[in-house]
Amino acid sequence: MGHSNVSNFVLAVTVPLPSLLFYLSFVQKCDGDRWENEYWTWVCDWGRLHPLYLVNVLFFLNVDILFWVVGLVQQNVWLIDPYWTIIPVLIAHFYSAYPAAQYDLLRSRAALLLIWIWSARLTYNYFRRELWQWGKREDWRFTDIRRKDPRNWWWKSFFVCFVSQHTFLVGITLPFYSIFTNARPWNAWDGLAFLVCLSGITIAHVADTQLHSFVARNNILKDLGAPTEPLLNRGLWHYSRHPNYFGEQLFWWGLSLFSVNLGQSWAVVGTAINSACLAYTTVLVERKMVQEPSRADVYRQYQKSTSVLIPWFNRSTLVKSKTS
Structure with a gap:
């Protein structure tokens, strides 16, 4: 395992921490009716009523912005590819641990089991294809666009590689919102x-x-x-x-x-x-x-x-x- 592989692994483990730490704080501080200060009162009041908005805000700040900046620094947008296999799991658990979540236990467990199996399969296939290396290459479609217009790639990559993935990943995980806001029996x-x-x-x-x-x-x-x-x-x-x-x-x-x-x-x-x-x-x-x-x-x-x-x-x- 070379230096770049190790550093890319550390980077991949580190980049989701802002969202994870915020959400753990959100769940802990908003699971009840009394909040410790004015800031958390506003966050909990707004966040509990708008889980879809909150997941989009976190995605925009942590993926669209942070991943984009990392891609500019590394001159490689590889990071979004392995996270395609992980973000749906994170979003599913976001909805399941939500303070206002309500659901049928069997359906919720089945849905979480499915997304974990899906993620394990896709993650295994991704790293098998990449010869078990982190950041070896970026998606060939992104590379083609970069080569065709290198001068404008710095801003195009924000929309092509991250805002578009925002739409896809939040969109395909919408069923989890349904599953964790409805307690109708299996x-x-x-x-x-x-x-x-x-x-x-x-x-x-x-x-x-x-x-x-x-x-x-x-x-x-x-x-x-x-x-x-x-x-x-x-x-x-x-x-x-x-x-x-x-x-x-x-x-x-x-x-x-x-x-x-x-x-x-x-x-x-x-x-x-x-x-x-x-x-x-x-x-x-x-x-x-x-x-x-x-x-x-x-x-x-x-x-x-x-x-x-x-x-x-x-x-x-x-x-x-x-x-x-």
């Missing part, structure tokens, strides 16, 4: 939502593991000077061009089902925005694939035969079965 729809979420996590994990094995195998072939495989079309990737994205979206829509069941369908808006963004990301990934000469032709054939997102029968397999 029912069959909650059970269905739980199973959908677990299915999404499982599909995403299997797909990412298959992708990791494919990349690792190609790296070995490259080191040996042997021809590499241009395309992964085995396993789940035989039935979908982006099964990892499908699993991820299935998880968040399953979580949104909790909100719908609680009569708060408005909370799905964040999931819808995230899905729209993922659709655009899918377009960017596929453009990148067909721009690489070594795989352009085979990937175009793959596009013709394989479902873009939802796993479905592969058309090339169907044609072979009909002609055999």
Whole structure:
């Protein structure tokens, strides 16, 4: 573990402390009807009535501003990537520990269990891909934007890398607001939502593991000077061009089902925005694939035969079965 890896680890552990310390103080000082001074009286009065506002304020100050400043100093916005796997857990516990929270115990425990499993899976996949290093690289999409307009990147990065992630992360965790502000008893729809979420996590994990094995195998072939495989079309990737994205979206829509069941369908808006963004990301990934000469032709054939997102029968397999 090199010096930069150690320093980036320390940085990653340190940056959320302002929000964590404030929130621990908030929970401790606002859990009751008597507050120690005028400042906390105002904070508790306002904060207890507006949990959504408070989570946005903390996110803006601690992520949008602080992470942005760190990115400018390091000239690398890597920090938002590992925190994508952690912030939803923090937000979920923010709502669960809220002084005015009310909820069904079984639904709340199930939801927290799900977000922890989701986070463990995504965190493991992130660091496995990054060879267990902190801050090795930033998202290739951010790097592309930086290269195209380096002069204006210092201010563009604030909106592209942090304000946008603010919208996505607070948006997709809105179901936790529903779960921890509604004590309606657990029912069959909650059970269905739980199973959908677990299915999404499982599909995403299997797909990412298959992708990791494919990349690792190609790296070995490259080191040996042997021809590499241009395309992964085995396993789940035989039935979908982006099964990892499908699993991820299935998880968040399953979580949104909790909100719908609680009569708060408005909370799905964040999931819808995230899905729209993922659709655009899918377009960017596929453009990148067909721009690489070594795989352009085979990937175009793959596009013709394989479902873009939802796993479905592969058309090339169907044609072979009909002609055999």
